[in-house]
Amino acid sequence: MRGLRSPAFLGGVSVLALLSAIDAHAAVPAADAGETVTVTARRRAEPLQKTPVAVTVITAKQAATTNTFDLQGILAAVPSADFRTNSSSKDRTVFVRGIGTISTSPGVEPSVSTVIDGVVMARSGQATQDLIDLQQVEVLRGPQGTLFGKNATAGAVNITTAAPTSAFHAYTDASYFSGNEYRLAAGVSGTLVENRLVANLGVLVGGFDGNVDNTTLGRQMNGYAHQGFRSKILWTPNSETRVTLGLDFLHENDPVPNGIFVSSGQIAYPTGVFTNNVALARALASEGIVPSRNNDTVANNLDSRSRDQEGGVSVTAERKLGGGATLTSITAYRRWQNTQDQDYDQLASAFAGLPQIADHGALDLSQESQELRFQSGKGGWIDYTGGLFYLHTDDDESYDRAYGAVTGQTANGHAVFNTSTNNAAAFAEGNVNFTPNFRAILGARVIYQDVGYDFSRRSSSAVAVTGIRPGFASSGFTDDIGYVDRIGLQYDVSPNAHAYFTYSRGYQGPAYNVFFNMQQSDTAALKPETNNSFEIGLKTQALHRRITANFAAFIEDFSNYQANFTDQIAGGLVTRLINAGSVATKGVESDLSFRVDRHLTLGANIAYTYAAIDDFACPSGAPTSCNVNGERLPFAPRWKAHLSADYTRPLAQRYQISGGSTYDWQSSTQFSLAQTPGTVQGAYGIWNLYVALANLDARWRITGILRNVLDTHYSAYRALGNLGGTVSWLGRDYGRYGGFTLHKDF
Numbered sequence: 082m083r084g085l086r087s088p089a090f091l092g093g094v095s096v097l098a099l100l101s102a103i104d105a106h107a108a109v110p111a112a113d114a115g116e117t118v119t120v121t122a123r124r125r126a127e128p129l130q131k132t133p134v135a136v137t138v139i140t141a142k143q144a145a146t147t148n149t150f151d152l153q154g155i156l157a158a159v160p161s162a163d164f165r166t167n168s169s170s171k172d173r174t175v176f177v178r179g180i181g182t183i184s185t186s187p188g189v190e191p192s193v194s195t196v197i198d199g200v201v202m203a204r205s206g207q208a209t210q211d212l213i214d215l216q217q218v219e220v221l222r223g224p225q226g227t228l229f230g231k232n233a234t235a236g237a238v239n240i241t242t243a244a245p246t247s248a249f250h251a252y253t254d255a256s257y258f259s260g261n262e263y264r265l266a267a268g269v270s271g272t273l274v275e276n277r278l279v280a281n282l283g284v285l286v287g288g289f290d291g292n293v294d295n296t297t298l299g300r301q302m303n304g305y306a307h308q309g310f311r312s313k314i315l316w317t318p319n320s321e322t323r324v325t326l327g328l329d330f331l332h333e334n335d336p337v338p339n340g341i342f343v344s345s346g347q348i349a350y351p352t353g354v355f356t357n358n359v360a361l362a363r364a365l366a367s368e369g370i371v372p373s374r375n376n377d378t379v380a381n382n383l384d385s386r387s388r389d390q391e392g393g394v395s396v397t398a399e400r401k402l403g404g405g406a407t408l409t410s411i412t413a414y415r416r417w418q419n420t421q422d423q424d425y426d427q428l429a430s431a432f433a434g435l436p437q438i439a440d441h442g443a444l445d446l447s448q449e450s451q452e453l454r455f456q457s458g459k460g461g462w463i464d465y466t467g468g469l470f471y472l473h474t475d476d477d478e479s480y481d482r483a484y485g486a487v488t489g490q491t492a493n494g495h496a497v498f499n500t501s502t503n504n505a506a507a508f509a510e511g512n513v514n515f516t517p518n519f520r521a522i523l524g525a526r527v528i529y530q531d532v533g534y535d536f537s538r539r540s541s542s543a544v545a546v547t548g549i550r551p552g553f554a555s556s557g558f559t560d561d562i563g564y565v566d567r568i569g570l571q572y573d574v575s576p577n578a579h580a581y582f583t584y585s586r587g588y589q590g591p592a593y594n595v596f597f598n599m600q601q602s603d604t605a606a607l608k609p610e611t612n613n614s615f616e617i618g619l620k621t622q623a624l625h626r627r628i629t630a631n632f633a634a635f636i637e638d639f640s641n642y643q644a645n646f647t648d649q650i651a652g653g654l655v656t657r658l659i660n661a662g663s664v665a666t667k668g669v670e671s672d673l674s675f676r677v678d679r680h681l682t683l684g685a686n687i688a689y690t691y692a693a694i695d696d697f698a699c700p701s702g703a704p705t706s707c708n709v710n711g712e713r714l715p716f717a718p719r720w721k722a723h724l725s726a727d728y729t730r731p732l733a734q735r736y737q738i739s740g741g742s743t744y745d746w747q748s749s750t751q752f753s754l755a756q757t758p759g760t761v762q763g764a765y766g767i768w769n770l771y772v773a774l775a776n777l778d779a780r781w782r783i784t785g786i787l788r789n790v791l792d793t794h795y796s797a798y799r800a801l802g803n804l805g806g807t808v809s810w811l812g813r814d815y816g817r818y819g820g821f822t823l824h825k826d827f
Contacts, residue, residue, distance in 0.1 A: 120219050121239060123510065124228045124466050125407075125456050130620045133522060133571045133581035135222040135633040135670060137161065137686065141215045141243075145822065146741060146771045148258065148786050150211050150287075152195075152218075152238065153797070153812065157745050157767070159220045160688035160721035161670055162236075165752075166797045166810050168339045169387040169421040170206040171444060177222055177236030178637065179666045179692025179717025180612075183645040184658045187446070187476035187500040188534050188593030192610070192643075194225065194233035197240045198327055200395050200413040201230050203448045203474045203502075207417050210331050210391055213311040214243040214268060214283035222670070223635060224587035224614050226565035227510045227524035230470055234587030234612050234639070244325075245281035245315050246270045251827040258786070258820025260304075262289035273314075280314040285331075292815055293338050296369055297380045297429040303811055306334040321401040330392035339385045339423040340800065340808030342372040347807055348758040350709075358805035364432040365806075375794050377811065383424035383439050390418045405458025409468075412451050419444040425548060425653075425803050431487040435804050438548050438653070442480040442597075449473050457511070465511025472504040480597040484546050494549040496538035496597045504590070505529045510567060522569035522583060530590035531560035532606075536599050548653030548803070550598050559606040563588040577622040587612040592643055594658035598650060602701065607660050612639040627676040636667040638695075646700060646707070647755050647801065654803045661754065662698035664714055667691050684725040692717035694754075712756045718764075721747040735779075740772040752799045759807040760799045767793055767814060780826035785819070792817040 118129040122136050129136060137159045149155050152175060156162040163176040171185050175193040182192045187204070194201060195208035202208045212218075218240050225233040249271035256264045270281035291304030309331030316324045345365055346357035365372060368380035393415030400408045425438035454468035477499045484492040510524025537554040545551060569583030589610040594603040618633040644661040647654060668690040675683045692714040699707045713719075722745070729739040746766035753760040768790040775782035794816065796809035 121241070122219055122221050124454065130577075130622060130629070130631075131573075131579055132620075133569060133579070133583060133618065134225075135161075135616065135618055135631075135635070137220045137222075137672060139218045139220070141217065144212075144215060144218075146773075146784065146786065147743060147769050148256070148788060148820070148822070150215070150264070152209055152212075154814075155218055156220070158686075158723045158743065160686050160723055160747075161222050161690065162220050162238075163716040163718070163750075164797075165716055166812070168337045168385055168423055168810075169419065169442075170209050170333070170335075170389050171387075171419055171421065171442075172206075173209045174205040175238060176716040177220065178635065178668065179690050179714045180235035180637070180639065180664075181716060182589075182643055183656075183715075184594070184643075186593065186595045186658055187444075187478060187498075188502075188532050188595040189607070189643060189658060190232035190589050190592065192232065192235040192589060194229045194237040195240070196229060196237060198242055198395065199397060199411045199452070200393070200415070201232075201450060201472065202415075203472065204417070204446065206389075206419065207391055207415070207446075208238070208240070210333055210389065211285065211287065211307045211309065212240065212242070213266070213285045213309055213329065213331070214281070216241045216243045222633070223616055223637065224565065224567075224585040224612060226528075226587050227508055227526045227567045227585075228466065230472075230504075230506060230508075230526070232589060234589045234610060242311055242313075243268070243270075243281060243283070245279040245313050247272050247279050253825050253827075254822060256820060256822035258289075259818040260290055260292055262304075262818075262820065263287060264822075277318070278314065278316050280312065282310065282312045284310045289813070291336060292377060292811060292813070293341060294378045295338065295381055296378060297382050298384060300336075302336045302338045302379065302385070304336055308332050323399045325395075325397040325399075327395040327397065328393075331389070333389040333391075334386065335388070336384065336386040337810075338379045338381060339425065340427050340802060341376055341379055341811065342370055342427070342802065342806050343374050343376060343796070343799065343809050344372050344759060344807040345805070346759075347801055347805070350756045350758065353758060360432060360434045361802070361805040364428055364435055368429050372806065374796075377815065379427070380429040381424040381427065382429045382437075383422060385424045386422055388420045390416075392416060405460070407456045409454040409456070410452070411454075413449070415448050417444070417446045425482065427802060427804070427808065431485060433487055436484055436486040436547055438485075438803075439483045440481070442478065444476065444478045446474060446476045448475075462514055463511060464514070465509055467509030467511070468507075470504070470506045470508065472502075474500070474502045476500045482549050482597065484549055490546075492540065492542040492546045492549055494538060494540045494597070496536070496599075498534060498536040498595050498599070500532060500534045500593070500595060502532045503530065512571070518573040520571050522567060522571060522581070524567035526565045528563045528565070528588060528590065529560070530563070531558065532591065532593060533558035534593050534595045536595055538597070538599070545651045547651045548598075548655065550600055550650055553600060555599065555601070555604045557593060557604055557606065559591045559593070561591050561609055563590060563609055563611075577626065579620045580618065582617045583615075585614040585616070587614065587639075589643065592658065596657075598655050603657065607643055607658065608641040610639060610641050610643045610660075612637055614638075629672070629674045631672040633670045634668070635670075636665070638665045639663060644754055647753070652804065654801055657700070659700045660698055661694070663695040665693060665695050666714070666717070680728055680730050682727045684723075684727075686723040688721050690717055690719060690721070707755065709754070709756050713751050715752050715754055716750065718747040718750045735777055737775045737777055738773070739775070741770070743769045745769075753801070757801060760801065762796045762799060765793050765795045766791075767795075769814075782824045784822045784824070786822065787817070787819040789814045789817045
C-alpha cells in the first residue's frame with residue numbers, strides 16, 4: 082500500500098467514476114416536503130428529525146446575526162462542542178463531548194473529523210479558517226467513522242457551502258465593528274449555458290486590528306487580515322448527471338500573541354501550592370505588565386503571528402441510477418501552507434534566568450483524496466450507502482528556535498521533518514426496514530492506514546538549553562488495519578416522534594509524535610485510539626411542529642487515548658503526545674425550540690457532559706503528580722447552554738423588523754490534562770443582541786449587533802507560561818463590542 086502512488090490511483094478511479102456517472106440512468110426521490118431542516122449526517126439529504134444521529138445545525142443566518150464566521154465562534158453556540166484556540170492555526174482543534182486531539186505533530190489524526198463539501202480535511206488547522214459562502218454547519222456528536230472516515234472517533238463537523246443557482250442572484254455584505262473590524266463580501270450566481278452550466282463565486286476581504294495591546298512594538302494584536310474566494314461550477318450534461326467543480330482559496334495573516342500573562346506564578350497539582358516566579362514578576366513589572374484575569378496587554382519584541390494559505394480543487398460527479406439509486410465520486414486536491422513566528426519567552430528582552438527565545442516554523446501540506454459512493458433508493462426492505470475511500474498526504478515542515486541569555490550565551494536549533502500517510506477504506510451503512518416504522522441500523526468501515534516520517538535536528542549546543550534539545554535524527558514507519566461499526570434500532574413512534582438506540586465503535590489510527598524537540602522516546606509509534614459508544618435518542622415535534630424537542634444520552638469509553646502532556650527542557654515548557662490510557666465521557670443533551678407564534682421563536686440547547694480520566698498511563702520521566710485518575714478531561718465543561726430568542730414582524734407592506742438575543746453559558750473548564758488549578762476558566766456567560774430592519778422590495782437589510790453585552794472577561798484558553806507563570810488567550814468577544822452589517826440582494 083505504501084508504494085501505491087496517489088496521483089495515478091486518484092486519476093484512474095476518477096476516470097472510472099466519471100465514466101460510470103455518464104453511463105447510468107433514472108432519478109432520486111425528493112426529500113419529504115414538510116421538513117424545513119435537512120442534513121447530510123448520513124451522506125444523503127434527509128430530514129434532521131428523522132436522522133438517528135445527535136446533530137446540531139448552525140445556519141449561515143444564525144452565524145451572521147452573531148458576527149461569527151469561523152469554527153471558534155460558531156462552536157460557542159453548540160453545547161456539546163468546544164474549540165481550542167492558540168497562536169497558530171497548527172495548534173487549534175475541535176472537541177466534541179470532551180474528546181479532541183491536541184498536537185502539532187503531522188503524524189497524528191484529529192479525533193473530530195472536519196468535512197467541507199464532502200472533502201475530509203487531513204488536519205484540524207485546515208478547517209479553522211474563515212468560512213466563505215457558508216450554507217450550514219452540522220456538528221455530529223459521537224463516533225462517525227462508518228461514513229465520515231479516517232478521523233471521527235469523537236464526532237464530525239460537516240460544513241456545507243452555497244450551491245450555484247440557475248436563476249441570477251447577486252449580493253453584497255459590508256460590516257463594520259468597534260476595534261476597526263470590517264468584512265466585505267460579495268457573491269454572484271447564475272446560468273452560464275442554458276440547461277447545462279451554472280456557477281457561483283463568493284469573495285471576501287476582512288480584517289480586525291485586535292483587542293490586545295503590545296506595548297513594546299506599539300501596536301495591537303489578536304486580530305486578523307483575511308482575503309479569499311470560493312466558487313462552484315455545476316455542469317449538467319443530461320437530466321441524470323451533475324458534475325460540480327469546486328475551487329477555493331484563502332489567505333490569512335493573524336497577529337496572535339503567544340500568551341497573555343494572568344499570573345507570574347503557578348499552582349501545583351495536587352497540592353494546590355502557589356509558587357510565584359520572582360524573576361518573572363520583576364521582569365513583567367519592569368515592562369509595565371500587571372498579570373491578572375483582566376490583563377489584555379503584552380510586551381513582546383517579536384511580532385508573533387500565524388500566516389496561512391489554504392486552497393483546493395474538487396470534482397463531484399453524481400449520477401442517478403435505476404430505482405432511485407445514486408453514484409457519487411468526489412476527487413479532491415488540497416494544499417495548506419502555514420508560517421508561524423512566536424515569541425516563545427513571552428517577554429520584551431532577556432533577564433537573569435529568563436532568556437530570549439524566538440521561534441519560526443513553516444508547514445507545507447498537500448492531500449489528495451478520492452471517494453466513490455453508492456446510495457441505494459429508499460422505500461425497499463434495505464436502503465444503504467456504501468463505497469470506497471482513499472486519502473494520501475505529504476507534509477514537509479521546518480522549525481527554528483533561537484536562544485539568547487542575558488549572559489551573552491546563544492544557541493540555535495533547526496529541525497526538518499516530513500510525514501507521508503495513506504488511508505484506504507471500504508464502508509457501508511444502511512437500514513433494514515422491518516416495517517415502515519421500525520428498522521435496524523447496520524454500518525461498518527474497514528480501514529488500512531500507514532504513516533511514515535523522517536526527522537533531523539541540529540543544534541549549536543551539545544547539551545540541552547532552554548527549549549532546545551541537542552541534535553537528533555530518526556525515521557519510522559507503521560501501518561495498521563482497523564475497523565469501525567454502528568449497530569442500532571430506530572422506531573417511529575408517530576409521524577412526529579422518532580426514537581433510536583445505537584452502539585458505535587470508533588477507531589483512530591497509529592501515530593507518531595513528530596515535533597521540533599523530538600527525542601528517542603518519541604520514536605515509538607502510538608497505539609491506535611479506539612472507543613465504544615452507546616447512544617439513545619428521541620426526536621419529537623408537537624403542536625403542528627411549533628415545538629421541537631430532541632434528546633440524546635450517551636456513554637463513551639476510549640482506550641489508548643492520544644493526548645498531549647506537558648514536559649520541560651532545561652526550564653522551558655514543551656508538550657509531548659502520548660497514549661494517555663483510558664478515558665470516558667457520558668452525558669445528556671437537549672435541543673429545544675418553540676415557535677410561540679408566527680413572530681417569536683425561542684430556543685434552548687443544553688448539554689451535561691461528564692468527561693473524566695479513568696486510568697491515566699503516566700509517561701516515563703513525568704512527575705509523580707501525573708496521577709490524575711478521576712479528574713476531568715480538558716475542554717469539557719460539565720454544563721453548557723445556548724439560549725436564543727428571535728422576533729420578526731412586518732412593518733407596513735414593504736418593511737420587516739426583527740431582533741434577537743442569545744446567551745451562551747458554561748460551567749468551569751479545565752484546559753490542561755495535567756490538572757494544574759491555574760489553567761481553569763471559571764463559569765461565565767456571554768449575552769449577545771441584534772436588531773435588523775429589512776426592505777423586502779428593495780431587498781436590503783441592515784443589522785445592528787452588540788456582542789458580550791455585559792462586558793464579561795474570560796479566557797478562551799489558559800496554559801502554563803513557557804518560562805514560568807500562567808498565560809491566557811482571548812477570543813474576539815473577550816469584551817463588549819458592537820457594529821452593523823449591511824446586506825443587499827440583486
